[in-house]
Amino acid sequence: MILGAVLVAGGLLVAAALLWLRRDRRYQSSESVAEAYDAWTDDRLLERLWGEHVHLGHYGNPPGARDFRRAKEAFVHELVRWSGLDQLPAGSTLLDVGCGIGGSARILARDYGFDVLGISISPAQVQRATELTPDGLTCRFAVMDALALDCQDRSFDAVWSVEAGPHMPDKQRYADELLRVLRPGGCLAVADWNRRDPSDGAMSRKERWVMRQLLNQWAHPEFASIKGFQTNLDVSTYHLSAVETADWTESTLPSWIESIAEGIKRPGAVLGLGPFAVLQGLRETPTLLLMHWAFASGLMQFGVFRLKR
Template sequence: MLASGVLLASLLVAAVLIWLRRDRRYQSSESVASAYDAWTDDRLLERLWGEHVHLGHYGDPPASRDFRRAKEAFVHELIRWSGLDQLPPGSKLIDVGCGIGGSARILARDYGFDVLGISISPVQVRRATELTPEGLSCRFAVMDALELDCPNHSFDAVWSVEAGPHMPDKQRYADELLRVLRPGGHLAVADWNRRDPSDGEMNRRERWVMRQLLNQWAHPEFASIKGFQTNLDVSDHHQSVVETADWTSATLPSWIDSIAEGVRRPGAVLGLGPSAVLQGLRETPTLLLMHWAFATGLMQFGVFRLKR
């Protein structure tokens, strides 16, 4: 027991030291692709969190819920809130920043949509394709969200979850989402957003936390909810009034659950070897900082739709 405790403490110290020295700051779209290639290849996130590399929805007020079920619930909640459930089966949808395809498969399987999932990471696209059953109307392609290789107005719905923080040009991101959406189509965007400067400038502690949140996970910048709403509203492809909501409360338990999954499913980590244990510990400080930032109002979880 003593030996295992010493080993765990040693791993934790090593993980923190690596975290303090590590710099994954955004350099280019290639640096984002490389980060997601690595995270997908090592399978740690998939083994711990399942097919959905995004936050869960726990209700408002939040209630106890299995982490993986909360992730699936998030998809259905966003579908209902954005009005995608009003679209008929066969509607064409693009999932911008599809990860390993968890949301795309639900959209195709449960709602009958014809889904194209895109990611800048070739390894994510390969894994998403491997996980998708034959016969499901769901395919994946490597594509840059800032330069979608799709004609104007080619989709009935556009879906994008937690992709915006990786976009260096938020206006271009908004423009591309709306460019490929047909007139009268449905938009569903959910993202990690910073507090708007008009609601209070960051203090010294918050600036340090923000630097970590950006640099640890290859984010060039976070938009605020107000800021990205403006990006959508002023786009040359603007279609109608953009409505927003703040889902911070409903998604907040996800951060601690992200860490707790390693305790609940120890075999998922241990089965990948000692390096996976170290990696899991290494990501823990950033997850805790994310929880703190969302709990204190430095960050907000924003959702965006076109006026229904």
């Protein structure tokens, strides 16, 4: 019995390692990003493990112990306060760019009274976000490309985007689109995974290898640096005011290990989906560990950006 269990576990580990080494999620186009998120949404593994929020959590400054799912909700409120969105009146229109399955959008609508449009390039995410949203909440979702927003100029009081930038092959166009749809007096709130700026030190051989894995495993064409994306916002044709940034790496760092620990704390969430879900969970673990190392070592930084037009 024990030998059989060991053999099964060993087989799953080998299969997961082979899947990870295939790197079949390399960025090729916007379609490859959509396909990756469709798959992650349809298998329900991330939702079962992490709840309604795919983004990182906020653990305070300095970080302290906090439930993983509550940390994700706390992140939304921290970004709202830091960016000044809490100063906008109820009924303000907000565009959530890269909305996932709508966790943040629902909090923004429920707790702050915003009229939210969440967009994703993944049809599966939009469908699931719609299913999870209760009737009466001022929150809706649509399939849309963040680099070609089907929205009029200056049509939103606030624009919100969390951890979407790494999927954008053209960072300047991404910045331009975020600002194009923002009304005068409106607020922009962006949070992203950012690489260390080249001016702060070239990557070592080890770091280059890690960076390649972080790009290939999760359909990322490239990471911007905090300085780089701040420049993208500053030089945009639609820019009207100073961009402020901050580094939230320390406050969000526990998320990477906690995201793995959720599989141990909630084994039924994985096992209930069958052997393939276990295999998928094991496949994601090396990338999550590399992300933790990259953020802990300074190769990556968690940047937040705000401005008021």
